[in-house]
Amino acid sequence: MKTLVKGGRLVDPVQGIDALRDVLIENGFVTRIGEHLDPDDARIVDAAHAIVAPGFVDMHVHLREPGQTHKETIATGTAAAVAGGFAAVACMPNTEPALDSAAIVSEVVRRADAAGLARVYPVGAITRARAGRELAPYHLLADAGCVAFSDDGSTPRDARVLRHAARYAADLPTVFISHCEDPDLKGDAVMNEGAASVRLGLDGAPGLAEDVIVARDLLIAADAEKAWHIAHVSTATSLDLIRWARSRGVQVTCEVTPHHLVFVDDRFDDYRADSKVNPPLRGSHDRDALRAGVLDGTIDALATDHAPHGLDEKAQLLSVAPVGFSGLEVAVGAYALALPGLPLARFVELLSVNPARILGVPGGTLGVGSPGDVTIFADRPWTVDARLFRSKGRNTPFDGMTLPRRAVATIVEGAVVFEHGRVLPREDVTA
């Protein structure tokens, strides 16, 4: 099978290419890059007036399967991924049951293969059932396909457990990912603590709830000499702590979401849960620091924290409605909206090169011999209509907004899985 991506502007920072180039993929791998390639019997993907990049990797999504398939399935989540320009996603372990055994991880991998869309990289739990007490079997999980470990939304309260986990897993290259929120400082918060929460009479979580766990986990990372990744950083202080840790030689990376880059905590006057998310949308000081952190290189990766829920669930009272919302299908546009001055090469680094490197997975470049995973995107404004999402989660604070950039086509292992607004499972094109 041959696929030719033709006429696009190839932006591949690993190869140092930013030029009009055609890319030929054969049997799943890149075989040629050149001007005006014209092989026989290749499937042509027209990339004229668009940008061609190594496949985007979203290192933070929730696919909800197993256990919460009314919110999302691996099939619908990966359809959303490729429609948003992502050739690969790393899925968080807060499923039911949690991704804490090789059997469950293998089943996720099998279902992802059956879906035939984006590559799915499971993130295994750090503790069994994410309960913060007993260690998960890291080597077995890694063998089953886990590319990282995280207890996701529930950080281990017991620092001793986390320290032993990090020390036990230190000889694996697999990174630990921390969702940093102190459950005691956070309390019953539904939004950020600040003038808005005080005015509305809503419980707010201080940025401090994030900062103290970032500090703790970075110190544990240093102690255990374990590579660490801080998920969805939301405060200026977290970034300062990460800079400090790097200056001390700690191997730490971090990501930021589209919503933390775009929105602040002024979205709760209607008391709806559409913008309820963990960590919460912060004030403009933090939001501006995150944007600066992307531009100055402190932030390594852009990740969506795609967290789909049913509309009925999100319509509940603010206190009981679940946290999070869909992100995959708006992310490329939302990042461009938040970071208008970001050079394209840096954009591709944040969405492809760096997340692939952090997770230790193939991709991040379209050099000859690399996987044939391609994201084609264009600066064409469009208006978000969440009703049209492939994700089952049709809730997003971006609904109705006009975004400046969008995914045009997505190729995984040489198979065109998204083009002309349609999602095309792999068996359809290989038949």
Next chain:
Amino acid sequence: MPPRSLLDVDDLSNEELVAVLDRAVAFGDALPSRDLLAGVPVLNLFFEASTRTATSFTLAEQRVGADVISFAPGTSSLGKGETIADTALTLRGIGVRVIVVRHPESGFARRLADAFDGHVINAGDGTHAHPTQALLDLMTLRQEFGRFDGLHVAIVGDILHSRVARSNIVGMRALGIDVTLIGPPTLLPRDFAQAGVRIERDLDAILPRLDAVMMLRIQRERIEAGLLPSLDDYTQRFQLNRARLRALRDDAVILHPGPYNRGVELTDEVLDDPRSRYVAQVHNGVFVRMAVLDLLVNGVPVAA
């Protein structure tokens, strides 16, 4: 155009606010005929226990001739199965035109009003707002001083958890009253500061300068939550008592939204003090609520 619903004081323009107070005064002087809301079905929907507010609303509704239905569903029945939208649709279908609602969650009245094709009056939502309480406080202040602009009022105590404080801040600022908030940092975070609203920690320093002081209730659960060390430690700094009464000007007044805890935020002497206006406040409450019902349903415009 008067507002469809009253969720907080700032749903009213200053003109409407003054008109409501004028109307309330008029109702106090002479009760209106019972046909102002004749036959209008009004539902009192109290998810949270209330004695004074529920009684006051019920009497106000009866005095304007409404068909009054009262229902105390308990906190759990909504949110379990039926959604807010379904509930609103059902109640409108039955024929309810006005819902007076109290709920322990901030924003509940707003969520209900957004789904209900009728009038909603917020009788208290979580720690957010209690607009008719603020209106009756403003009515009491106006009876006392005949003006708002330039008055200096302090609100003392657990501001963070007080919907009365929040609604009073909104109403007082709109009318040009200088507001000072007083309490410990755990119950009065800096984020309350805004134009015209100052934060102070020293009640004794402020008392002699006030036209009115509003004492909020202190609940013991704040100690269990780790926000206060003890009631003694609190009262030593913030209780209104015999000694502090001497610092208060003769022409100042003392307000309390009730229910009060004798011996905590205030002592028995305070309630007996001639400057205390607690009875006037609850008395005014009925007339203010009559005026709000009249404004929302009849859109009574009012020449001031």
